[in-house]
Amino acid sequence: MKVKLSILYAWLVRTATLLLPNIPLFMRFRGFLYSLMMKRCGRNFQVTSTAILNSLSGLVVGNDVYIAHNCVLIGLDIEIGDKVLVGPNCIISSANHTFQDDAYRFGKSEPRAAKIGSGSWIAGNCSVVGGGVLPPMSVLGAGSVLNKPFTETRGLYAGAPAGFIKKLQ
Template identity: 70%
Template structure:
């Protein structure tokens, strides 16, 4: 029941703040409103008007997090560390579909946690899937699909599926 209420609340915040300009003051206000239903949220959470957050009750966000335009965050167990930037048009999802009776439509939903390490940057048009870990201070290159757990901090990851490319420091 709490998940359904958080989805309705998320919609209410989106509708009531949609016309506010995307400047830091209003993006922080929008983030504050979302934080009221989140599992936990740090200070200075900024989110644009066109981003979509669903299932707030399972979302944990650190300090100084920014989520850009048209990004969708959907899932029950998602942790975003401090000082993370999520670029435009990204998908962060902790759920996945399974196959049943020759179709993915009616298969049971498979949920796995997602963790985005502190200081990371997810570039535009990326997908982060259930069970993924992006290590601290890492970059997920534009258009990448992260579907694994990585441990190498300060790394550049990219591709479909995302692979470790090089050490950044």
């Protein structure tokens, strides 16, 4: 019941604040409203008006996090560290579909955590799916798909599926 209530509440927040301009004051206000139903939320959580956050009850966000335009966060186990920047048009999901009765349509959801380390940047048009872990102070290159855990701190990861490219200074 709590999950369904958090989805309804997220829709209500998005609808009620959709026309507020995307300036820090209103983005922080929007983040504050979302935080009321979240598992845990730090200070200065900024969310743009066109971002979609579902299942707030499983979302953990650190301090100074920014979610850009047209991002979708969906799932019951998403953890975002401090000082994270999520670029436009990104999807973060903490579950994968399974195959059942000759289709994925009715397969049970397979929940797996999605984690973004502190100080990281997810560039535009990326997907982070269940099981994906971006280490602290790392960059996920534009258009990448993160579907497995990585451990190299301060790394550049890119591709579909994402792979380690190089160590950042």
